[in-house]
Amino acid sequence: MSTASKTRHKYEIVAAGIRATIADSLGPNDALPSERELMEIYNVSRMTVRAAIARLADEGLVYNVHGSGTYVGSPDLFAKAPKLTSFTEDMVSRGYAPSSRVLEVSRVAAVAAVATRLGLTPGEECTKIRRLRLADGNPMALETVYLPGGVLPMEEFDAKSSLYGQLTDRGYEIHRAEQEIHAVTLDEESSGLLAVPLGSAALEIDRVAADRRGHPVEYARTIYRGDRYSFQMAVSRESGDK
Amino acid sequence: MSTASKTRHKYEIVAAGIRATIADSLGPNDALPSERELMEIYNVSRMTVRAAIARLADEGLVYNVHGSGTYVGSPDLFAKAPKLTSFTEDMVSRGYAPSSRVLEVSRVAAVAAVATRLGLTPGEECTKIRRLRLADGNPMALETVYLPGGVLPMEEFDAKSSLYGQLTDRGYEIHRAEQEIHAVTLDEESSGLLAVPLGSAALEIDRVAADRRGHPVEYARTIYRGDRYSFQMAVSRESGDK
DNA sequence: AAGTGGTCTAGACCACCGC
DNA sequence: CGGTGGTCTAGACCACTTC
Numbered sequence: 001m002s003t004a005s006k007t008r009h010k011y012e013i014v015a016a017g018i019r020a021t022i023a024d025s026l027g028p029n030d031a032l033p034s035e036r037e038l039m040e041i042y043n044v045s046r047m048t049v050r051a052a053i054a055r056l057a058d059e060g061l062v063y064n065v066h067g068s069g070t071y072v073g074s075p076d077l078f079a080k081a082p083k084l085t086s087f088t089e090d091m092v093s094r095g096y097a098p099s100s101r102v103l104e105v106s107r108v109a110a111v112a113a114v115a116t117r118l119g120l121t122p123g124e125e126c127t128k129i130r131r132l133r134l135a136d137g138n139p140m141a142l143e144t145v146y147l148p149g150g151v152l153p154m155e156e157f158d159a160k161s162s163l164y165g166q167l168t169d170r171g172y173e174i175h176r177a178e179q180e181i182h183a184v185t186l187d188e189e190s191s192g193l194l195a196v197p198l199g200s201a202a203l204e205i206d207r208v209a210a211d212r213r214g215h216p217v218e219y220a221r222t223i224y225r226g227d228r229y230s231f232q233m234a235v236s237r238e239s240g241d242k
Numbered sequence: 243m244s245t246a247s248k249t250r251h252k253y254e255i256v257a258a259g260i261r262a263t264i265a266d267s268l269g270p271n272d273a274l275p276s277e278r279e280l281m282e283i284y285n286v287s288r289m290t291v292r293a294a295i296a297r298l299a300d301e302g303l304v305y306n307v308h309g310s311g312t313y314v315g316s317p318d319l320f321a322k323a324p325k326l327t328s329f330t331e332d333m334v335s336r337g338y339a340p341s342s343r344v345l346e347v348s349r350v351a352a353v354a355a356v357a358t359r360l361g362l363t364p365g366e367e368c369t370k371i372r373r374l375r376l377a378d379g380n381p382m383a384l385e386t387v388y389l390p391g392g393v394l395p396m397e398e399f400d401a402k403s404s405l406y407g408q409l410t411d412r413g414y415e416i417h418r419a420e421q422e423i424h425a426v427t428l429d430e431e432s433s434g435l436l437a438v439p440l441g442s443a444a445l446e447i448d449r450v451a452a453d454r455r456g457h458p459v460e461y462a463r464t465i466y467r468g469d470r471y472s473f474q475m476a477v478s479r480e481s482g483d484k
Numbered sequence: 485a486a487g488t489g490g491t492c493t494a495g496a497c498c499a500c501c502g503c
Numbered sequence: 504c505g506g507t508g509g510t511c512t513a514g515a516c517c518a519c520t521t522c
Contacts, residue, residue: 009510029455034488045512047289050489060418063454066489067519074456084477176302176478183425183443183468201425201443201468212305213271214316226425226443233475235326236418251491276507287493292508308508309500 014042014052022061022072032062032070060234084177084209086164087133087143087222096135102159103193104130107149114146117208117219125149129157132193133222139194140229143222151217163218172217177209181231184223194225201226256284256294264303264314274304274312302476326419326451328406329375329385329464338377344401345435346372349391356388359450359461367391371399374435375464381436382471385464393459405460414459419451423473426465436467443468 018032026032033041038049053070056062064070091098108128115122126146133141145163151172158166164174182204191198202223209218224231260274268274275283280291295312298304306312333340350370357364368388375383387405393414400408406416424446433440444465451460466473 011510036488045514047513048511051510053489063456064489065454065520067487068521069488071455074452175305176476178476179474181423181445181473181475183445183466185441185443185468199427199441201427203423203425203445210316212307213313214305224425226427231423232420233423234418234420253491278507287495289494290492293491295508306508307501309506310502311507 010042010044011048011051011055014038014044014049015055017042018052018056019061026072028072028074030072032072034069084174086162087141088162088164091133091135091140094135096140097137099134099137100159101132101134102129103132104128105154105157105159107154108146110146114219118146118148118216120148127152127154127157129163135228138228139225141222141224142190142193143220146219147217167217173211174209174217175212177207180206182206183226186223190223194223196225196227203229203231205231252284252286253290253293253297256280256286256291257297259284260294260298261303268314270314270316272314274314276311326416328404329383330404330406333375333377333382336377338382339379341376341379342401343374343376344371345374346370347396347399347401349396350388352388356461360388360390360458362390369394369396369399371405377470380470381467383464383466384432384435385462387463388461389459409459415453416451416459417454419449422448424448425468428465432465436465438467438469445471445473447473 035046035049035053039046042049053062053064057064060073062070063073085093088098106128108126109123110118110120110126112122114126115124118126120126126149129145131143132139133143152166152170167174184202184204186194186196186198186200186202188198190202191200194202203226205222205224207220208216209220210216277288277291277295281288284291295304295306299306302315304312305315327335330340348370350368351365352360352362352368354364356368357366360368362368368391371387373385374381375385394408394412409416426444426446428436428438428440428442428444430440432444433442445468447464447466449462450458451462452458
C-alpha cells in the first residue's frame with residue numbers, strides 16, 4: 001500500500017515481488033512458494049497470483065510443473081521470446097551505441113513487392129527511407145524502409161529521431177510483425193557501404209510490421225553484416241493446438 | 243454439441259467453436275460476439291471464454307481492443323509465434339518430403355563449446371550425429387547434433403526414426419530452445435555436400451534445446467542452403483514489462 | 485494421502501471506446 | 504452513456520507429482 005507508485009495492477013505488483021525474491025534468494029530450478037502461499041503473502045486471490053506467474057513464465061523467468069510446483073528457469077535460457085524491436089532498441093540491448101546515416105528519403109510509387117506487403121495497390125504513394133545503421137560508429141546494417149504515404153509523408157520524416165517514435169506520435173502503434181530471414185551474398189554497393197569484402201555473407205531480415213488491428217504500417221528490409229550480427233531467439237514447443 | 247469428442251477442457255471446446263465460427267462466417271477485422279454473449283452461447287463462465295480467446299489471440303487468429311471488442315486478425319498475419327520444430331516437422335509444414343543421409347554417428351568427448359551449451363564438463367561423453375537433410379530428395383541442410391551421453395548413447399540411436407521421437411520415448415521431452423541465427427559462407431566440404439558453389443551464403447542455426455526443467459537435451463548446428471531456405475517468424479511488441 | 489498447478493464458476497468493479 | 508474488454512475475488516473440483 002505504501003510504496004506503490006508506478007504499478008497499477010495487482011498482478012504487476014505480485015510479479016515484481018516475485019522477481020525481487022528470485023533475484024535476492026533463489027537460484028535456477030529452485031521452487032517458488034506455492035500459489036496458495038503467494039496468495040497469503042501478497043493478500044490477493046489465486047487468479048491474481050496466476051496472472052503474475054503467467055507473465056513471468058512467458059518471459060522464461062520461471063516454469064510450471066503440473067502437480068509439483070513453479071520453479072526458477074535456467075539463467076542461460078532467460079532470453080525472452082523474440083521481441084519486436086527497432087534497430088536502436090536492439091543495439092542498445094546488445095550494448096552498442098547506435099547511430100545512423102541517412103542515404104535516401106524519397107517519395108516512390110509502390111512496386112508490386114512493396115504494395116503486396118503493405119496492402120496497397122501498385123503505384124500508390126510510399127515514403128522510402130534508406131539508412132546505413134552503425135553500432136559504435138561502425139557499419140552494422142543497411143536498412144530500407146517503406147511506409148504508406150498516409151502513414152508518414154516524406155516531408156515529415158525527422159532523420160534525427162526514432163522512426164518508431166514518430167509513428168507512435170502519429171497514431172500508428174506497431175504491435176506485431178512478420179519477419180523472414182535469409183542468407184544473402186553482398187553485392188558491390190552493399191559491401192562497400194557495410195565495409196566488408198564483396199561476396200561476404202549477410203543476414204537479410206524482411207519485416208512487415210502492423211498495428212493492433214493488423215493494418216500494415218511498415219515494410220523494412222535490413223541487411224546485417226554476417227560477421228558482426230546474429231539473431232537470437234527463444235522458442236517453445238506447442239504454441240499451436242495439439 | 244454434436245461432433246465434440248477429443249477435446250477435454252471446456253476452453254478448448256469454446257476455442258474450437260470460435261475457430262469454426264470464424265471459418266464459416268467471419269472475415270478479417272470482423273467483430274466476434276462479445277465475451278458475455280459467448281458465455282451464454284457456450285454456457286460457460288467468462289473466465290473460460292477468456293481462456294479460449296487468449297489461446298486464439300496467441301496464435302494471431304484474433305486480437306482484442308480494450309473497450310471495443312474482439313476481432314478477427316488479418317489472414318496474412320496468421321503465421322504463429324515461432325514454434326520449436328524438428329527438421330522433419332519443418333519440412334512437412336513447408337510441403338516438402340523430408341529425408342536424411344546419416345554421415346556420422348560417434349561417441350566424442352565434449353569440447354568446450356559443446357560442453358558449455360549442454361551444461362557438461364569438458365571431456366564428458368557425448369553422442370554426435372551428423373546428417374545431410376534432404377527435401378524432396380535435394381540437399382537442404384547439414385545438421386550436426388550433440389547429445390549428452392546419458393541422454394542417448396550412440397549405440398541406441400536409430401537412424402531410421404525421428405530423433406525427437408526417440409528422445410521423447412526415453413523421457414526427454416523437449417520443451418523450449420534458444421536459437422542463434424548467423425549468415426555464413428560455405429567451405430569446400432559443406433558446399434559439396436549441399437551441392438552449391440563454394441562460397442555460397444547459408445543460414446546457420448545453432449540451437450540448444452532443453453526439457454521443461456531447463457536441462458539441456460540437445461545442441462544442434464544446422465546449416466541451411468541460402469538459396470532454398472528462409473526462416474519465418476511472427477513477433478509482437480511488449481512481451482516484457484513496459 | 486497430501487500438496488501442487490490446471491480448470492472452472494458466479495459474481496464484482498474498473499478503464500476504455502463509441503455514440 | 505451503455506457496451507466492451509481488463510482485472511479481481513472467493514470459493515470449488517480435477518489432474519498430476521511426490522511420498
